[in-house]
Amino acid sequence: MSQLLLVGTYRPGQTVLHRLPVGPKVALLAVFSLVVVLVRSLPASGVCLALVLVTALVGRVPLGAVLRALRGLAVLLVVVSAVQWWVNGLARAAETTLDLVALAVAALVLTTTTPVNALLDALIRWLRPLRRLGVDPERVALAFSLAIAALPATLALALETRDAARARGLGRHPRAYLTPFVVRVVARAHDTGDALHARGLGD
Amino acid sequence: MTMTDPTAPVAAPRRRLTTTDLALVAAFAALIAACALVGGVPVGGAGVEITLQTFGILLAGCVLGPTRGFLAVLLYLGLGAIGLPVFSGREGGLGTFTGPTLGYLWSFPLVAGLAGLLVSRVAGRTRKSRAFWVFWCAVPGVVVNHLLGIVGMKYWYDVPWTVAWGYDAPFWAGDVLKAALVALVAAEVHRAFPQLLHRR
């Protein structure tokens, strides 16, 4: 689980999509998503989905990852297409369903072929123009790293506090484990703040 | 970053966020992620499940106040955007930002900021945060969250308002309950760390 958290959905590879720089990839995804949402026609939606599936093949996105992403959408898909059918007719229902799948797979292609670090670096680069608004990209990068580093520990803390509450027979009272959990997160953040200060990051 | 001359007087320009603020922002981004990942009860409706995600969002605002709460949620969304599976349902990536639930997602920073602003106002005057008041500070956040969620679904699905409202309705009870839980926890955390409310 913690390993999964750190790696995200990235799968290493050597395909064209893996080698494409992050900027163009994100720009393509943005344009594609806009087109999918704005163009209201069933054939267009079909073409978009076909296009994104071909891209997924080119990027060697594992079938399992696609299915997992779609499984997350399954309930949504069923309910939405049923209601759409009833409200807007069959064609619109089909279009919405295709759009939904296309968007999900397109986003998945990006994260499967791009390491988390590369996306983070790109994000920090794009924040540079905001410097004059008082945004310090270096601090943003540090905040991201801090949060990524804190993820597994925080998750462990959440589970540990829940177990401690259960051991005392308080498992059914969410407040009994949420409060100590949050208190420990805040206490640890204060320690981390001190450690960052001691390492000269506040100077 | 500039090197400060060791002989210069203290009057160096103060940074808006201290290292402790930065650590708190990062810790709460991770906390929201943990909340979104640990629990998860699917209910009927538009395929969203009751998770502690909104609990984490509201908590960040109520505990940290408007600025740090807003930033913590923004950072949480950023973690998801770069592909970490931190959204409810272990999802991640930019797909969530363009999906039908986008209204909820984009409202999160506003929700935390609003709740934080109200809590800091109320607590600022009385110098105390009581669970009862924190609850009423969190409620407008819940309302904003749902309204933007409904707007998002209405336009995404292109359905009448009543239908979008119907998708959203099953979640109100759960979220009001979560706001109550946030209020209880936030008040106790403030008792343990009174300095959280009195930044600067």
Next chain:
Amino acid sequence: MRIELDGASVVVPTPEGERVVLAPTTLALTEQRIGVVGANGSGKSTLARLLNGLVTPTSGRVLVDGLDVARAGGAVRRRVGFCFTDPSAQLVMPTCVEDVELSLRRSVRDARSRRSRALEVLAQHGLADHADTSVHALSGGQKQLLALAGVLATAPDVLVADEPTTLLDLANARRVGDLLLSLPQQLVLVTHDLDLARRCDRVLVVLDGAVAYDGAPDAAVDHYVAAVTGP
């Protein structure tokens, strides 16, 4: 390096009024290895934190190498490294090599040489195999070694360590303790480990917010034990 406390005191506000954490203290520390012992909550941690500006004195001054900690905090922190009790709170980056790189970001500007320097530092502390390991996956002893490596990477003149061995098992506590005492840097070591304290050159005993004894290690430790166990 000369560390001076000039009537430095720390007072914190509480709902009931004020609490004196450290009474006005005047000291000059010049020895190579200085031990600080005392009960939990006695103020020894505060004393340690004064030395690199994590805590600023309510009154009086703290000088490191002639620099006032309250005024030139940044310059002092480049000379004084600090090692905490709980390494998990101190390790802030996702992987080991990144955490050491964070320490080096000022001294080594170029990213590639920073990476190679960080790898060297890890190798020096027997952590070469863990460069890309998640910090969360290390054992307690490894975490504390990594935390030390991160601090020592910047080559500070003084190392202040606040109970660095308290959370470790016996073998790791020995290992970290031996490493600390063998450092070329000046060391201020806050500890509950009396054997470690006896191996210092000078020991301060802090009781109830004041330095109660200051002198040779064996005499100081005996004084502390007598004060705690009573007559």
